Amino acid sequence: MLSRGYLSLLLRSAVLGVPVSVACFFFVAAQHKLQRWVWETLPDAVGYDGAPWWWPLPALLLAGLIVAPIVTRLPGGGGHIPVHGFGGGPPIGPRALPGVVLATLTTLPLGVVLGPEAPLMAVGSGLALLTLRWTGQVTDPRSTAVCAGAGSTAAISTILGGPVVAAVLVIEAAGLGGPRLVMVLLPCLVASAAGALVFTGFGHWTGLETGALSLPTVPADVNPDAGDFLWGLPAAALVAVVVALARGLGYRTLRWTGRHTAVRTVVCATAVGVCLTAYALITGRPPQEAALSGQAELGQLAAQPHDFPVAGLVVLVLCKGLAWGIALGSLRGGPVFPAVLLGAATAMACSGLPGLGVTPALALGMAAGSAAIMGLPLSSAVLTVLLMGDDAYNQMPLIIASAVVSFVVTQVVRGRESPRKDDGTS
Incomplete structure (x- = not known):
């Protein structure tokens, strides 16, 4: 852990967390804005107070027509299949990024009853690997895998409540123990902390919403009995x-x-x-x-x-x-x-x-x-x-x-x- 290569990996993860988080912030903000346009602005523009009961029929038909060629023709098939679970499968590479972004921005706002968390992780890992390729810093497969994980963690940290949840996800999902766990965890923590800072700063600066999972209020305090x-x-x-x-x-x-x-x-x-x-x-x-x-x-x-x-x-x-x-x-x-x-x-x-x-x-x-x-x-x-x-x-x-x-x-x-x-x- 005190080796030069590992310390360089930590620094690289922190640096990666910033551009990845900036890109992911605007990615999630765009998806949230499109969602509001489909279900609030557009119905109001055509004379309805809100989305009428039949609104999902054309919206989901359009979603199917859009996602079908993405699944069958684009590299990566638009990302992981959601039934396989949270982030199931290997990290998404740069070639699959266009399909993931296109599928997310065009179908999630139409109401496909799925969330943004898995595509966000895919975008994070893909952008991290793409950045490594552009800078010529692709090293051994293990370091590349850790950087991809750090990119995913930086992307997902804020929308799931911050670096703490992201860190626990890494610990539990990795199923590792001892020094190996710490070596995998530290780059993800550094990247997710940078990601959380970026999300917070850009949220205040731009005024854009990301639709993060949160509860502004909860029912009155009642102790379980x-x-x-x-x-x-x-x-x-x-x-x-x-x-x-x-x-x-x-x-x-x-x-x-x-x-x-x-x-x-x-x-x-x-x-x-x-x-x-x-x-x-x-x-x-x-x-x-x-x-x-x-x-x-x-x-x-x-x-x-x-x-x-x-x-x-x-x-x-x-x-x-x-x-x-x-x-x-x-x-x-x-x-x-x-x-x-x-x-x-x-x-x-x-x-x-x-x-x-x-x-x-x-x-x-x-x-x-x-x-x-x-x-x-x-x-x-x-x-x-x-x-x-x-x-x-x-x-x-x-x-x-x-x-x-x-x-x-x-x-x-x-x-x-x-x-x-x-x-x-x-």
Whole structure:
């Protein structure tokens, strides 16, 4: 660790974190601005107060027509397949960058029920490798892999709550120990700290929004009691089942789109639009509540939980869960943000049970949803603790227990299923 090469690697990671984060900031800000244009500005321009119930149908059809040639013709196929999990697969190289950027900026704003986190990591690793190539600093494969990981971590650090979550993700996902862990972790920490600083500075300077996962407010402080644990842990298991079933649908969709990929991708995108339209028709609520990745809706759910009736939450889980499952195996984006919203909505639908409070339900739902899709219970617990803010201390035992229960139940539901075996592209 005191060798010249490693110290040079640390310096290189810190320097890489700055341009990568600048590019990723404008990338996420552009995606967020396009999203608002599609679902707010454009409906208003054509004479509607908001997006009408039928809005997802043409939007998702257009998304399918755009992403189909990206998946079938561009290098890298538009990025990782989201059903494989959080950042599943090897780092994205520079050749795949155009497909990832095009797929993200043109289809996520149209409401493909996926998040920006996985494409952001792909852009971070691709830009880091591209920078190394331009500067002629491509060294041995291990150093290159560490720099790619540092780029991904710098890109994802702020949108998931800062360098702390990114560091825990590296620790848990790497599955390493001892000095080897520290050697991998330090470059990622340096790059993510630089990335967080850049995101914060550019956010204040430009006034642009990035749509980071955050909760401006949470329900009134309530300490979990025996009733919250009595109902909360089964609710966490229910969240895990919902997420695992949706992911199973994603694997089946992936196999189905393995043949006649372009046509079937458009069919899947249209089916997602039908699910979102069904949500708007059944509930009378805006379709974007089910269509988008979930950051804004999660904040509304936390700030005004009583504005969402139990029946509406159930319909949201059913329609968004079905749409998300289809999108996981056919479209491009990140799987985590929608899973967090689905977990929160499922648990808060259970908060009407005697003894289960709204705040504990929100906390356990987010932890269970993220643990079920990421397979990283520690990272999920840390992410939820940061999201809960000042109330995190009181909810921490329930958060940790829910993340563990969700992780275990997910493994039981999935059994010995291997994501590689179900990859219709292999």
